[in-house]
Amino acid sequence: MMDPDMAREVQTKVILHWNYRGFKELPEELRIEGEHVKEVYLKWNVLDKLPQWLGVLRSLTNLYLYGNMLESLPKEIEELHSLVILDVSENHLSSLPENICKLHYLSVLIATNNKLSSLPKDIQKLTSLQTLHLAGNSLQILPESLCQCQSLEDLCLDRNNLLCLPSQIVYLPRLNSLSVSGNQLIYLPALPFTTEIHLNFNENPCLNYLPFPLGCQITSRNGSNADHWYLNCFGCFLRSLSDSTYLKNTILHVPPSSMWQNEAMQLVMPYELNHVYMPGSAQVPSLYEMTLRTVYTSLYHHIPQNIKLTRKHIFTTFRKLKFEWERYQIFPSSIAEQLRRGPVTICFHPNCQAPIFKYAVVWVVPVNNLTRSGQEISVLTVVYFCSQNCSLLYEKYELSNLNESEVLLSQSRTEWKYVQTL
Structure with a gap:
């Protein structure tokens, strides 16, 4: 039986603010009366699944599901043809459905702090995607198809388990912000980016070298030159890999020197460069x-x-x-x-x-690099x-x-x- 007050709210509004309502499931009133609704805010409820009738919300452009208990998204999400913004952060998602790639108007996808271990292989079909935030997941590798998302401008991959980035990522024509802090990166792309990018790669302790052209591109943003750099690289260049036997990459051994704390360094080359x-x-x-x-x-x-x-x-x-x-x-x-x-x-x-x-x-x-603290390393x-x-x-x-x-x-x-x- 429908709640008259809730039914009236759905009938008279195009934006529904339903945060902190304690919802365990989406109200039936939304299914019956909500075809015209454009935005739904459902942050910090206790939803553990979305209904199969989700596709009736044909006018929906913004869907915010931050802080629920979702373990998966239904295949019916592909029927939200008008969806522009989807926020599923702070849930328990282990994957994103392949058919999410049918949302051709999706511009913002935020899925931070989930359990994602992979991305849809056809993610390049999200032709309108401009913002992709995936911090706090379990990603170890990115699909090369991500490098075909030609509209992508803002990519956040902090706090995952990435070892490297696909080399073609440097060709993304609109990418102006890339953050990969707190990963396990062992090398960065050997080419500079084709855009004037802001690149954040702090807290990658096994990242112990930079391709020279990329380093110059990063430091050119703040007036540094090739003779003296000013890199924001806190938590990097600290050590070599403790175990490299599982890698098939070519690895270079650089003898100890007082310039790098009297330790031998192992530089992992890009996988293709053998x-x-x-x-x-x-x-x-x-x-x-x-x-x-x-x-x-x-x-x-x-x-x-x-x-x-x-x-x-x-x-x-x-x-x-x-x-x-x-x-x-x-x-x-x-x-x-x-x-x-x-x-x-x-x-x-x-x-x-x-x-x-x-x-x-x-x-x-x-x-030579000058750190924020004024230390030269x-x-x-x-x-x-x-x-x-x-x-x-x-x-x-x-x-x-x-x-x-x-x-x-x-x-x-x-x-x-x-x-x-x-």
């Missing part, structure tokens, strides 16, 4: 690597990025264009997939900047080259193009050796 060599090695890129580089540069072109690495070195990155799969069906599927995903990084030499997929010559270079950075030739030529480039007052990376680099490689 042929890494020291300067002066006789190894050359494979035919497979050269094929990827040649074809990729015919598909994409460079655009200049305003990322100052040295006073005379402006880094560039690739602009992703539409991949015309049909034109490249002559290639084996493994090559076609690599081309679609794009390079791990690009050559650091400003006159080359070729794409790098699996082979690189690596310099490890300490950079040494941060290890990694510089990638596409060949031994570019590595050698860059040494000559520095000598002929940089001022005497500038720090030469070639003279600052430190030695390293393999711990493991595939």
Whole structure:
């Protein structure tokens, strides 16, 4: 039997403020009279499930379910075709249903402090998604499809169990805020982002180096330069992995030094980069690597990025264009997939900047960083080259193009050796 007062409230309002009502289930009055309702606030109730009739709320744009006891979302959520904002924070959700990806107008999805261990594999179908907050979950890996959410602007992944980020995340064209504090990150993307991003990565204790171009991009926001950085990196660069045997990545061993607390450091390279060599090695890129580089540069072109690495070195990155799969069906599927995903990084030499997929010559270079407390620490950075030739030529480039007052990376680099490689 309907409550007359509640029925009248539903009939006469388009916004329902039902926070702290002690609801154990959604009122029937909403099902019968609520087709016109646009916003429902149900924070801090005791809902443990949503009804199958949820789809009758065809006009619903905002649904706030913060602080309930939900363990799952019903498949009928796909029928909320007008939904723009969904907040399911502080519940007990272990997953999000795949059909949530049918909400093509969904712009804000907030699911902080749940038990999520994965995301829908077709999340790229959320074409309007601008804000995604997933802090306080159990995510260990992000689907590459997330990097196809072209409208995404604000991504918060704090306090999860992430080891790394998908390399293509740097290409998101509108991303201006990315927060990954309090994870287990062992490396960050080897390319700078294509946007002027605010990146927060505090409290990742096993993150013990930065790709040099990305570090320059981060510090350029506050006026720092390549000679001296000012990174907000509290709780990072503290230690190496205690156990790396489960990883298949190439790992570089950097001997102890007074600059990094007299401890040996293990630098975990991006997973795709499995042929890494020291300067002066006789190894050359494979035919497979050269094929990827040649074809990729015919598909994409460079655009200049305003990322100052040295006073005379402006880094560039690739602009992703539409991949015309049909034109490249002559290639084996493994090559076609690599081309679609794009390079791990690009050559650091400003006159080359070729794409790098699996082979690189690596310099490890300490950079001075001034912390918020005013303490100066040494941060290890990694510089990638596409060949031994570019590595050698860059040494000559520095000598002929940089001022005497500038720090030469070639003279600052430190030695390293393999711990493991595939």
